[in-house]
Amino acid sequence: MTTSTTAADRIGIDLGGTKIDAIVLADDGGVRFEKRVATPKTYAAILTAIADLVSEAGAHASADASVGIGAPGSLSPRTGLWRNANILDCNGKPIPQDIERLLGRPVRLENDANCFALAEALDGAGAGHGVVACFTIGTALGGGLVIDGALRHGPNNEAAEFGHTPMPWPNDSEWPLFPCFCGKAGCVEQYVSGTGLARDYAKVTGMALKGPEIVERARAGEAQAQAAIDRLADRLARLTAAIVNVVDPDIFVIGGGLSGLPELVEELGPRAGRYAFSGAAQVKVARARHGEKSGVRGAARLW
Ligand SMILES: [Zn+2]
Structure with a gap:
């Protein structure tokens, strides 16, 4: 009607x-x-x-x-x-x-991902916050940055391409950095995504499973699956801290297929806070309100 x-x-x-x-x-x-x-x-x-x-x-x-x-x-x-x-x-x-x-x-x-960020900033989990940084963590990693209700694009329309920033503070086990389809190596998306989770799990276990299957195994108590999710969470925390060190957003909003994981939402703030320059940043994180x-x-x- x-x-x-x-x-x-x-x-x-x-x-x-x-x-x-x-x-x-x-x-x-x-x-x-x-x-x-x-x-x-x-x-x-x-x-x-x-x-x-x-x-x-x-x-x-x-x-x-x-x-x-x-x-x-x-x-x-x-x-x-x-x-x-x-x-x-x-x-x-x-x-x-x-x-x-x-x-x-x-x-x-x-x-x-910018549409996701705009919705969450205007009347979703980021509503009422001045600077809202968003991640959509699914098969890939999307990003969006909303400042005072407006999407930040930049003159090159490349703002908030968080997935194609270099993974911060790589540890010994992360070398050599994995090549990205964009032509560089070590882009965060290659690690912080369902695809990255699957590759990381396969590297350790030799088993080719999809991201959701690994999550299922972790929830069922499989130690190697849980360890892969913990590495994913640690990498997301490093990315989050790097963004804190540049713009210190008022809130991070997490959506996408993997956003049901408490490791990537509820546990992200404290983890990221330890990686930020001060080592003790209070990083506010919320799960997307409008879901898919x-x-x-x-x-x-x-x-
Ligand atoms: Zn890339």
Whole structure:
């Protein structure tokens, strides 16, 4: 049912590797519509799927509703083309213009981890804090930094790429540093992610398991799985401390598939505090409030 409103509603789309989420947010934050579809294989089919979702969502939104889209990767300020997406067919394409042409209305497109950060900073776990740093820890490691309610992009649109900063204070067991797909070696994402956890566990045990399986084994009491999670937590703490040493955020918000682990949320503050310069920093950490909906809610909040 279409509901009349005084303020414009916001349509959000979250493009992921396996699914596309849509939402309609009312001005008061209420949800008017939600839908999820599988991500098609080709760029053209992805554009069509997004257009169909926006059209369907539009039937539940005010006529002047805005459209915001979150996607992996980012827009190059130099070329205007999308880059660094793990949905490879999207790279090198002028996604915003292509979608605007299909929809016949303006859209805003943003990195998905930035959308997560925006949602959590505005009305999620980071609400009421001036500087909110966010990690999404799933298969990969995403980052976002919100300052006084606005995403920090920087002139190169590279702010808060925490996953591709070098892992701080590597210990003897961490050499040689693992090569990253970005061309460097030792990027934090190669260690602090489900993929990194799996590689680390395999290095010690010789067993190739996925991140969630390792978590399951740890919770069942397997010592080697727990040790791998403790190493993951220690590495995340080092990254967190390095960010404290640069901008000292008011709060860190943790989301993504591995954010259910207390080692990565409840235990992160004290661990990171010990790594910070003073050795005794009080680092505030919270788990994302909107769960897997943070990304699509943040996309809607791009306007
Ligand atoms: Zn990298």
